[in-house]
Amino acid sequence: EDGHELWLRYRPLSAAGQAGLRAVARAVVHGGPASPTLRAAVAELRRGVAALAGREPPEGRRLVPGALVLATPEFAPAGLQLRWRDLGREGYALRRTRLQGREVTVIAANTDLGLLYGSFAWLRAAQAGAELRRLDATSVPKVGLRLLNHWDNLDRSVERGYAGASIWDWWKLPDITGPRYAEYARANASIGINGTVLNNVNAKAESLTAPFLAKAAALADVFRPYGLKVFLSARFSAPVELGGLKTADPLDPAVRAWWRAKADEVYRAMPDFGGFLVKANSEGQPGPQDYGRTHADGANMLAEALAPHGGVVLWRAFVYAHENAGDRAGQAYAEFQPLDGRFAPNVVVQVKNGPIDFQPREPFHPLFGAMPRTPLGLELQITKEYLGFSTHLAYLGTLFEEVLRADTGHGGTVARVVDGRLQGQRLTAMAGVANIGTDRNWCGSQFDQANWYAFGRMAWDPDLSARAVAEEWAAQTFSARRAARDAIVELMMGSREAVADTMTPLGLHHLMGSGHHYGPAPWVDDLERPDWNPVYYHRAGRDGIGFDRSPTGSNTVAQYAAPVARLWADPRTTPPALLLWFHHLPWDYRMPSGRTLWAELVARYDAGVAAVDDMGRRWAALRGEVDGERHAEVAAYLAVQAKEARWWRGACLGYFQSASSLPLPPGVRPPEHDLAFYKALRFPFAPGRGG
Numbered sequence: 001e002d003g004h005e006l007w008l009r010y011r012p013l014s015a016a017g018q019a020g021l022r023a024v025a026r027a028v029v030h031g032g033p034a035s036p037t038l039r040a041a042v043a044e045l046r047r048g049v050a051a052l053a054g055r056e057p058p059e060g061r062r063l064v065p066g067a068l069v070l071a072t073p074e075f076a077p078a079g080l081q082l083r084w085r086d087l088g089r090e091g092y093a094l095r096r097t098r099l100q101g102r103e104v105t106v107i108a109a110n111t112d113l114g115l116l117y118g119s120f121a122w123l124r125a126a127q128a129g130a131e132l133r134r135l136d137a138t139s140v141p142k143v144g145l146r147l148l149n150h151w152d153n154l155d156r157s158v159e160r161g162y163a164g165a166s167i168w169d170w171w172k173l174p175d176i177t178g179p180r181y182a183e184y185a186r187a188n189a190s191i192g193i194n195g196t197v198l199n200n201v202n203a204k205a206e207s208l209t210a211p212f213l214a215k216a217a218a219l220a221d222v223f224r225p226y227g228l229k230v231f232l233s234a235r236f237s238a239p240v241e242l243g244g245l246k247t248a249d250p251l252d253p254a255v256r257a258w259w260r261a262k263a264d265e266v267y268r269a270m271p272d273f274g275g276f277l278v279k280a281n282s283e284g285q286p287g288p289q290d291y292g293r294t295h296a297d298g299a300n301m302l303a304e305a306l307a308p309h310g311g312v313v314l315w316r317a318f319v320y321a322h323e324n325a326g327d328r329a330g331q332a333y334a335e336f337q338p339l340d341g342r343f344a345p346n347v348v349v350q351v352k353n354g355p356i357d358f359q360p361r362e363p364f365h366p367l368f369g370a371m372p373r374t375p376l377g378l379e380l381q382i383t384k385e386y387l388g389f390s391t392h393l394a395y396l397g398t399l400f401e402e403v404l405r406a407d408t409g410h411g412g413t414v415a416r417v418v419d420g421r422l423q424g425q426r427l428t429a430m431a432g433v434a435n436i437g438t439d440r441n442w443c444g445s446q447f448d449q450a451n452w453y454a455f456g457r458m459a460w461d462p463d464l465s466a467r468a469v470a471e472e473w474a475a476q477t478f479s480a481r482r483a484a485r486d487a488i489v490e491l492m493m494g495s496r497e498a499v500a501d502t503m504t505p506l507g508l509h510h511l512m513g514s515g516h517h518y519g520p521a522p523w524v525d526d527l528e529r530p531d532w533n534p535v536y537y538h539r540a541g542r543d544g545i546g547f548d549r550s551p552t553g554s555n556t557v558a559q560y561a562a563p564v565a566r567l568w569a570d571p572r573t574t575p576p577a578l579l580l581w582f583h584h585l586p587w588d589y590r591m592p593s594g595r596t597l598w599a600e601l602v603a604r605y606d607a608g609v610a611a612v613d614d615m616g617r618r619w620a621a622l623r624g625e626v627d628g629e630r631h632a633e634v635a636a637y638l639a640v641q642a643k644e645a646r647w648w649r650g651a652c653l654g655y656f657q658s659a660s661s662l663p664l665p666p667g668v669r670p671p672e673h674d675l676a677f678y679k680a681l682r683f684p685f686a687p688g689r690g691g
């Protein structure tokens with residue numbers, strides 16, 4: 001099979017499945033003349049049915065029995081009863097019904113984009129083995145802006161990218177666009193992603209110059225039929241770097257005028273441009289605080305420039321600075337929460353998942369629920385910077401589900417804050433840092449495709465379960481056979497926990513080597529910034545281990561709503577999975593399991609190794625169910641993961657033993673090597689941050 005097909009493989013169904021599908025897809029009927037978006041929907045249905053059922057349905061205008069009918073209010077076959085208003089701008093209805101005496105399937109939407117989304121949904125249902133003769137479903141996205149964030153540099157390196165070079169071939173753009181961009185847009189449309197930020201948040205001003213805007217516009221032209229809008233990361237100091245101004249002070253009239261003119265220029269190139277994403281006053285990026293102004297001052301200036309064109313500002317809340325030596329985890333809340341209500345209406349504050357930084361496990365961010373008068377977007381990381389890059393298998397659907405379902409204590413879950421329902425926000429956003437590159441398999445490994453997929457599906461509907469999404473993906477990507485699909489899903493469902501246990505169990509975080517963020521380095525204590533050192537985070541010593549964020553420590557726990565803060569302030573009521581994120585505890589602390597903390601920590605590292613070994617065995621058993629090429633590729637990665645899980649265990653147990661001076665609990669297998677071995681490990685395949 002071709003590695004380019006992602007989950008859109010449309011492998012032939014069983015004979016019975018084919019017969020069933022043919023009967024409900026005898027023709028694709030629409031109103032025409034077709035827009036490019038409607039053309040894409042029709043083409044997708046015909047291509048999908050042709051591949052799945054072995055016969056391509058003709059396209060037509062007549063309502064034949066067994067037709068698939070693409071209906072909009074302008075082309076609604078007589079007799080069709082629908083509450084169009086419920087479908088909004090992007091939603092769709094799939095309905096099997098009798099129209100003019102004929103049994104047909106209606107895919108209905110208010111817009112052609114809704115029809116495209118509905119067509120993909122119908123094809124998904126066909127592959128999931130749904131009862132296509134009894135379809136009656138409506139789906140409307142719960143989140144408005146469903147965005148990929150590419151951390152792609154203009155030299156085609158990708159910050160934290162593990163799938164080859166950037167797919168944006170800036171050199172050849174705008175003249176050469178090639179088929180890959182359309183494939184990319186099609187894949188995004190298939191899971192409901194409707195916007196993409198092309199360039200790294202560590203932005204170069206150059207990306208806003210006329211030549212680059214022309215290149216971005218060429219991509220926007222390719223993406224447009226698929227409903228995918230282009231956004232750009234903007235460098236805050238661009239007025240100085242590009243405009244020759246003395247300052248980028250957001251309250252300076254000349255600076256404001258520069259941004260207004262720049263926005264006008266961007267919209268001349270791309271009339272449907274989405275807006276700017278901004279990383280400001282974070283990790284050395286310029287921002288309004290350089291001029292004594294606030295994040296709101298900075299965001300509102302850009303918002304004012306974009307507003308006449310309908311654009312939005314996505315202003316990131318991922319901020320930390322070394323002056324804040326106390327507790328990095330608390331800085332975003334401290335800077336942003338007091339600004340609630342001060343942002344312009346077309347600003348979304350984009351909050352990273354995890355108060356620290358995309359760790360294998362963190363509590364949800366305390367800003368969710370705490371800024372009721374500000375649209376808060378959720379930023380997830382699809383690329384696995386801290387979860388083993390593309391070499392380790394970790395399905396992130398379960399991580400996404402965990403954060404979305406977390407109860408903020410402000411009257412609803414993170415999902416209800418993000419979809420705007422809890423606090424009545426109309427501007428809503430979810431962003432995923434992309435894991436896409438030039439690798440033949442797009443994402444660096446087969447299973448990393450599932451994380452792109454899961455992000456899109458869960459941004460459309462944050463209430464989808466990780467399991468349901470894994471089932472869809474596995475059926476489309478690997479096998480429709482029930483037993484094989486279930487085995488793959490089981491493997492996926494446990495995989496993120498396995499990685500958390502392998503690297504940072506019990507709420508430990510940021511034990512990865514600095515720079516690469518891949519292998520273990522709990523011993524590092526000599527980097528220029530305290531909060532780049534793993535020792536800053538684990539604080540292991542003879543007295544115990546963990547970061548005390550309770551009232552006896554940094555008290556960052558107080559940033560959470562009272563019901564949550566109360567629970568997490570006390571180690572007895574803190575879930576074991578978050579224990580050492582909030583508490584510094586003695587090694588002989590008694591865990592709910594009855595073990596001491598030390599014994600529990602050892603047990604978790606053992607569990608991590610065992611789980612990874614188990615994944616390897618389960619995958620081996622699927623030989624024959626999956627094509628040989630992909631089976632071998634995944635097996636090779638799992639072997640690397642098994643080796644590295646042992647490295648993690650050995651490095652962490654060895655180091656924590658030296659810090660605690662404790663012997664290993666009885667019966668525990670000692671690490672394979674002494675600490676010096678692990679300290680000397682290099683990770684040659686681990687790219688750094690890129691330029």
Ligand SMILES: CO[C@H]1[C@H](O)[C@@H](O)[C@H](O)O[C@@H]1C(=O)O
Nearest residue numbers: 159160201202279318357689
């Ligand atoms: C884009 O920079 C990244 C940086 O590479 C990464 O290590 C950290 O996760 O977060 C930064 C951010 O999110 O801004």
